[in-house]
Amino acid sequence: MNVDTLGYLGTATLALGCAAWTAIRAAQHFDRLFPAPANDASGFHGGAAAARLPHGVSMTASALRHGLPELPQRMRALPVDSRGYPVPYFAQRDGCEPDYRRCDSEKLAACVYYKRCCICGEQLGQYKAFVIDALSAVTRTSSMPPAHIECAKFAAKACPVIEKRIGVSLVWVARSYESEQLDGGLIFRMAEAEQTFWYIDGRRANRDEVRSSFEDSLPALYDAACAKSAAAVLELDTMVARATRCFPPHAAAAFVEQPV
Template identity: 40%
Template sequence: MTEPRFKDLPPRIAKLPTDERGYPVPYFVEWIDGKPDFRVMSSKNLARAVNYRRCWICGEQLGRFLCFAIGPMCGVNRISAEPPSHYDCARFAVSACPFLSKPLAKRNDRNLPNGKTVAGIMIERNPGVTLLWVTKSYHVMNEPDGVLFRIGEPERVQFFREGRLATRAEVDHSIATGIDNLDRLAQREGAKAVNELEKCKQRFTALLDQLLPAQAAAFLKGRRENA
């Protein structure tokens, strides 16, 4: 087992095996020929996470609060392709995962083996901002190609970019460059879907207006303390 490349790991993350680079291997990762492939989701562990209420990142038991690490578009429609995690595990992921912490990073689909990715229609882009959505509930939605998760009402919401709290401008840019994807999907489904999406947009905008001023204050405080 390779020595971890990160210091001061959250206790649950520190228990995970590491790959040859020293990265912790999350619970959701599929092992192929004795090596982890971070691009492929373990269907067995997905079932275990849902059925036994396990963290999607560390695999340990979840508590009362559930954290979804999602893009802003998933915040608009409140649907995730992945089950929840502990907040501490998700917080580590937004700092350590190359795709989540580097806005220009792209998914590597080269020589992708046959395996389970995610259900539903995935928007093929790096949103540049990751949303940590803490809730007490979610509902499983069975789809022809797998399962999706309808996220419950938020108890806490934070936006991150490059491992730090995101600014309102960065959040707005991520939304502006991604919302057309949801618009096209809704238009394809018809007028009812378009109307429902508009309601989702309004609800999400109200949430941003309520929560992001506090995040902006925390962001500025952190910059002053680190100056």
């Protein structure tokens, strides 16, 4: 390689650098002119919706169903369905009305690979909150990817599909999870819960309600374990005992917390 060739390479590198710098400056200029897309993960504390909307102001407030709990800030840019419920990010929207029972496969992929909240669509932080049923506290698995804690709490309190499908719902807050393919679908294996919040009928569930729902679910699990082996039953015993440690505290306990 002679001196001329090195000179050409140097000039070309400099030209490419200038072009890239110009492109970045132009992108920043247009970014300031136009608002970020609704589910953009960039931005500041609270994500794109929080960056655009002042605290307490909701784009969807007028269309929201009366009686819903306060909408978390990150969910305020979501569209609203004909009944007045915010449409979660994951919901499939083939027709006019979203189908809450089916995940949009592209959005599911974004939740898994880009760590987006499955409800508001914005970037997740260090805590991942899963909305699950009592049985899933034993198996520590979820069929849905995680959400922000506030988004998950809102879904557990206000989502009629969740209430109808699982009755007592649990928000399981962990720092990590693993996803794996199972029977043609994805399953999420949750790490140890750092916090748990139980809900029923749009409010916090008490210990008796949780235990009742839990006991209703157990026979099916034990039937399956019995069909496998005695070792599987022993393992299930351990898993059930571990899950009961997540129950709400006794009402008589002096330290009973009653957060929202």
